[in-house]
Amino acid sequence: MIRKLLVANRGEIARRVFATCRALGVETVAVHSDADAAEPFVGEADQAVRLPGATPTETYLQIEKILDAARRSGADAVHPGYGFLAENAEFAAAVTDAGLTWVGPPAKVIAAMGDKLAAKAMLAEAGVPMLPSWTDTDGISDFPVLVKASAGGGGRGMRIVRDAAGLAEAVASARREAAAAFGDGTVFIERYVERGRHVEVQIFGDAHGRVVALGDRECSIQRRHQKIVEEAPAVVPEQVRTALHEAAVAAGRAVDYLGAGTVEFLLAPGGDFFFLEMNTRLQVEHPVTELCTGLDLVGLQLLVAEGEPLPATLPVSTGHAIEVRLCAEDAGAGWRPATGTLHRFTVPAVAAEFGGLTRPGLRLDSGVVAGSVVGVHYDSMLAKLIAWGRNRAEATRLLSTALARAELHGVTTNRDLLVRVLRSPAFAAVEIDTGFLDRHVEVFAALLPTERLPLAALAAALAAAAQRRATAPVLAGLPSGWRNVPAVPQTTRFAVTGGDEIEVRYRLDRAGRLAEWSSASAAFDSADCPEAPEPAVEPSVALVEATPERVVLDVDGVRCAYRVHRVGSAVFVDGPDGAASLAELPRLPLPTAEVAAGSLLAPLPGAVTRVHVEVGQRVTAGEPLLTLEAMKLEHPVLAPTDGVVAELPVPAGGQVQTGAVLAVIDSSPATGDLEPSNPEEDPR
Numbered sequence: 001m002i003r004k005l006l007v008a009n010r011g012e013i014a015r016r017v018f019a020t021c022r023a024l025g026v027e028t029v030a031v032h033s034d035a036d037a038a039e040p041f042v043g044e045a046d047q048a049v050r051l052p053g054a055t056p057t058e059t060y061l062q063i064e065k066i067l068d069a070a071r072r073s074g075a076d077a078v079h080p081g082y083g084f085l086a087e088n089a090e091f092a093a094a095v096t097d098a099g100l101t102w103v104g105p106p107a108k109v110i111a112a113m114g115d116k117l118a119a120k121a122m123l124a125e126a127g128v129p130m131l132p133s134w135t136d137t138d139g140i141s142d143f144p145v146l147v148k149a150s151a152g153g154g155g156r157g158m159r160i161v162r163d164a165a166g167l168a169e170a171v172a173s174a175r176r177e178a179a180a181a182f183g184d185g186t187v188f189i190e191r192y193v194e195r196g197r198h199v200e201v202q203i204f205g206d207a208h209g210r211v212v213a214l215g216d217r218e219c220s221i222q223r224r225h226q227k228i229v230e231e232a233p234a235v236v237p238e239q240v241r242t243a244l245h246e247a248a249v250a251a252g253r254a255v256d257y258l259g260a261g262t263v264e265f266l267l268a269p270g271g272d273f274f275f276l277e278m279n280t281r282l283q284v285e286h287p288v289t290e291l292c293t294g295l296d297l298v299g300l301q302l303l304v305a306e307g308e309p310l311p312a313t314l315p316v317s318t319g320h321a322i323e324v325r326l327c328a329e330d331a332g333a334g335w336r337p338a339t340g341t342l343h344r345f346t347v348p349a350v351a352a353e354f355g356g357l358t359r360p361g362l363r364l365d366s367g368v369v370a371g372s373v374v375g376v377h378y379d380s381m382l383a384k385l386i387a388w389g390r391n392r393a394e395a396t397r398l399l400s401t402a403l404a405r406a407e408l409h410g411v412t413t414n415r416d417l418l419v420r421v422l423r424s425p426a427f428a429a430v431e432i433d434t435g436f437l438d439r440h441v442e443v444f445a446a447l448l449p450t451e452r453l454p455l456a457a458l459a460a461a462l463a464a465a466a467q468r469r470a471t472a473p474v475l476a477g478l479p480s481g482w483r484n485v486p487a488v489p490q491t492t493r494f495a496v497t498g499g500d501e502i503e504v505r506y507r508l509d510r511a512g513r514l515a516e517w518s519s520a521s522a523a524f525d526s527a528d529c530p531e532a533p534e535p536a537v538e539p540s541v542a543l544v545e546a547t548p549e550r551v552v553l554d555v556d557g558v559r560c561a562y563r564v565h566r567v568g569s570a571v572f573v574d575g576p577d578g579a580a581s582l583a584e585l586p587r588l589p590l591p592t593a594e595v596a597a598g599s600l601l602a603p604l605p606g607a608v609t610r611v612h613v614e615v616g617q618r619v620t621a622g623e624p625l626l627t628l629e630a631m632k633l634e635h636p637v638l639a640p641t642d643g644v645v646a647e648l649p650v651p652a653g654g655q656v657q658t659g660a661v662l663a664v665i666d667s668s669p670a671t672g673d674l675e676p677s678n679p680e681e682d683p684r
Contacts, residue, residue, distance in 0.1 A: 001306055002026055002077040002101055006070045007045075008091075009081025010060065011367030012383060013282075014041035017079050019354035020298040029073040031066055033059035035377050040369050047073050055377050060084040061183050063091050067098055077101035077305065079298075083379065086281040087114055087151070088183075103305040105205075105258045105280045112255050113278045116150045117188050123275055126254040128247050131266065131274045133190035137167050144192040147171055148277075149178035149185075155226030156181035156633075160192055173627075176609065177634055193274070195433045197267040198222065199234045201248035202289045204300060205257035206310045213245040214297075215289050215317045219264075220432045221421060223335055224633070228414065229421060230285035231322040232292045235392070235430045240271060251278055260286075260301050269433075284384070287355075287365060288321035291388040296355055319360065322395045323386040324403065324418045328374045331417040332444050337380045337630055339604050339658070342372045343410035343567045347385060349402055360389050362402050374411050376605045376630045382413065396422050404447060408579070409565055409572040412497070416447040416578065448578030453496065454519035456573040456580035457504045458541070459551040459562035461492040464584065467548035467566070489516065494571070494582040501585065514543035598646065598665040600637060602656045606630030611652050613663075617645045625663050628656070643667035 005021055006029040007014045014030060018041065021028045030045035035054040042048045049069035051059035059065065061084055070078060078095045080086035080103070089111035095102045104110070113119045117133060124130045134140055147170050149157030157178030159170035171187060179185035197220045205211040218234035219227040234241070248263035255278075262283045264276040286297050293315050304310065328338045345368060351361035366383035368374070374382070385403060389395030400422040403415055420443035421427055426436070437443065448456065489505040496502055506517040518538055544552035544559060551562045562575040571582045610627045613619060619639045626648075628635045647664035650656055 002103075002302055004029060004046075004073070004075045005077045005079055005103070005302075006031065006066070006073065006075035007041075007079045007081055008060065008066045009079075009084055009086070010036055010378065011039065011041060012365050012381070013081040013083075013284075013367075015044060015367065016354045016365055017081065017298055018044050020296055020302070023296075024299065024302065026302070029069070029075045031060070031069045033377070035375050039367070039372065041367065049073055056084060056181075057183070063088075063094050066091075067094060070095075070098070070100060075100065077103060079103040079301070080281065082281050082284060083181075087279065089114055101305050103259070103301050105261065109255050109257060110280045113280050114151060116148070116277055119278065120275065123251050123254055123278075126250050128251050128254075128275045129273060131190045131193070131276075133188055135188050137171060137189070140164070140167065140189060142191065144194070145189050146192040147174045147187055147189050149174060149182065149187055151178060151182040151184035151186060155222070155224050157185075157187055158225035161189075173634060180629065193266055193268050195269050195435060196220075197234075197433050198227070198264065198276075199236065199244060199267045199273065200262050200264040200283070201244050202283070202286070202297075203248050203252045203257065203261050203263055204297075204304070204310060205252050205259060205261070206304045207258060207307050208309045209256075210310055211249050211252035211257055212310060212314060213249050214293055214295065214314065216241060216244055217285055217288055218432070219285060220434050221427075221436045222434055223331070223437055225434075227285065228325045228327070228418065229322065230288055231320065231392070231395075232285075232288035233317055233320070236267070237271075240267070240273070244273060247273075247275070251275070259304050260297055284325070284381075285323055287363060287384060287386045288323050289317075290355065291321040291357060291363065291386060292317040292319055294358075319388055319390050320392040320395045321386060321388040322392070322399050322422070323384050324399065324422070325381050326383045326385060326403075326408075326418070327380040327414050328382055328411045329380050329414055330412045331414045332446075333603070334635070336603050336635060337376070337633065338412035339374050339376055340411045342368055342370060342374060342382070342408075343570075344407050344565055344572070345370045345372070345383075345409075346407040347402055348405050349398075350385075357388060360394065360398070362387050362398060382411075393428070396428070404578070405574075407563065407565070407572070407574050409581075410567065410570070412581075416445075417443055419447055420445065446578065448575075448580055452575075452577045453502060453580060454504065454538070455541070455553065455555060455560070455577075456562065456575055457492075457494050457502050457519060457582060458506060458517055459553065459575065460494065460564055460571040460573050460580075460582055460584070461490075461504045461506060462543065462546040462551050463548055463562075463564035464492065464566070464571070465490070466546045466551075470548055489518075491587075493585040493587075495585055497581050502582075508543070512543070514541060517541055596647075596661075596664050598641075598643065598667055599661045600625070600640070600663045600665070602628065602658055602660045602662055603635075604630050605657050606635070606655075608650045608652055608654045608656060608662070609634065611648060611650075613645050613648070615645050615648055619643065619645060619665065626650075626652075628662070637662055639665055641665065641667045 004027040028045045030048040032042045053059045085091040089107040093107035144162040147159040157174040161170045174187045175185035201216045202214040216234045217232045219230045221229040260282045262279040265273045267273045330336045350364045352363045357363045363386040387395040387399035489507040493503045507515045509515040539556045542554040565572045569584045573580045606628045609629045612624045623639045624636045643665040646666040
């Protein structure tokens with residue numbers, strides 16, 4: 001039996017495995033990079049071993065370092081989690097060669113499925129339907145196609161290519177991204193199916209020759225080919241479900257599969273389906289299967305690794321479960337990863353974490369807690385929130401409401417997008433496929449309507465006033481809002497995400513009631529902008545209650561409560577309409593150094609992997625200038641306007657911090673446009 005388990009991974013999956021180990025009495029060992037030293041998974045393990053370095057290449061991808069950690073800690077088994085070395089046959093072989101128990105399929109199975117082209121050929125002989133694929137770009141004439149990483153998944157190293165002109169660059173970019181994520185830049189190409197759905201089957205095999213299907217999952221809603229909404233069971237006709245399960249089990253039997261695995265299929269609009277790949281590990285979305293079956297899949301992994309058979313009788317799936325991946329990223333800015341300190345991380349009504357949910361409700365599997373620092377070295381996923389209901393509609397309502405009410409402060413997340421997806425008519429009607437987000441641009445809008453932002457700013461200003469009164473005893477004896485010139489309102493200015501500003505003016509009477517209030521965008525000050533639009537009509541607002549952390553307003557006869565959390569000058573407001581992240585601006589700001597006009601600033605720390613242009617080169621709006629790599633993904637930096645490249649201060653290979661100048665574009669008209677070439681033709 002396994003006595004002490006080392007998890008060769010980090011974050012949420014490490015915490016998930018540790019939870020099962022605690023329930024089974026198995027001791028645990030964490031390995032961690034220097035960047036992860038203070039993260040929750042490290043503190044939750046019985047023992048922890050440092051892997052010197054910060055990047056994945058220096059730490060979690062180093063086989064010898066992990067084996068050394070197992071020897072030093074006395075671990076007798078290794079669980080790979082998902083990502084990093086989870087599907088690395090060399091790692092699996094090294095673990096077993098070291099006399100340790102490997103919690104996963106044998107190295108030969110990982111190798112067989114890791115060579116995705118060979119796997120497709122093998123499984124085609126077993127009767128599993130396949131899409132055509134290529135390794136040589138010269139043989140491709142039928143577009144669109146999909147470039148895929150051979151050594152891993154999770155959207156890393158995947159590119160859709162719609163014509164031959166973009167194929168070479170897509171292959172090169174996919175290779176770089178795959179090498180950074182998996183240590184292997186091998187890619188292949190297969191036909192891309194428009195409006196296809198991504199459906200997968202959870203399989204399990206034991207050492208006694210039994211392979212079973214434990215249900216299926218719908219994973220079609222994706223960004224950058226990475227799933228962000230998953231549900232079980234998939235909404236498909238029963239005959240299709242039966243065929244999917246049979247094909248998945250046939251795939252498992254063809255390779256004598258052992259442990260947890262997932263067989264992924266592409267479901268075409270007409271009902272045909274095709275094999276995509278077999279993931280020889282536990283999947284990120286495994287909780288939806290656990291909730292519907294009542295099984296602990298990590299527990300089953302340990303059971304099978306110890307040589308025990310799968311239970312003779314397996315439960316039937318009940319109810320419906322939906323999972324969303326909460327990621328640190330700005331969905332409206334091209335999925336740009338976000339960094340920073342997570343000042344508050346609270347999700348209401350969570351009934352269980354990492355398992356243990358026995359009746360409909362919410363489960364949270366999180367890699368972070370309040371105070372966690374989100375850096376640039378690892379995947380942007382912060383947590384998974386999963387709802388289990390009696391049916392799909394109930395699970396959707398549970399999940400969307402909890403997400404909307406969550407307090408997520410300090411780091412930009414994709415929460416608003418996830419809520420809008422769950423609440424969209426298309427999702428309710430199961431009108432989903434892998435291109436869902438491309439068609440439904442409306443889901444990228446913030447939950448908080450623009451016209452309600454002034455109310456959030458007013459709540460922030462009133463909470464700040466209450467805080468000042470609470471920390472200055474001399475004010476306690478004066479009427480609230482009292483001042484010598486009552487006709488002059490108090491004014492507070494805030495910066496809003498995106499670079500805009502909003503100003504709130506308010507006046508309280510001697511009884512502390514809100515006598516008047518108004519707001520204005522700093523971008524439309526009528527004194528400086530004669531063409532400013534007419535100001536919006538402010539709703540009628542009465543102040544019910546104001547404390548440093550809670551403000552209650554009566555808005556046109558409807559009472560609305562706002563939760564206010566302040567960290568320095570940052571103010572986070574959560575209200576009935578959505579959340580706002582504000583930064584209170586000083587009344588008398590200090591002078592700051594100006595950035596040259598046309599400067600493109602780094603949105604987050606990272607490395608400049610390639611520079612596509614030269615100083616003096618004329619570029620057009622949208623043209624790639626350079627490529628920034630952060631959080632294991634490549635992010636193109638595009639020219640915002642036509643112009644000439646004036647500066648490129650960071651060479652390829654250079655590291656940058658947030659706000660660093662990456663390039664300067666001179667968009668002024670060309671000299672020949674300013675002065676006539678012949679002075680005699682000058683109309684002056």
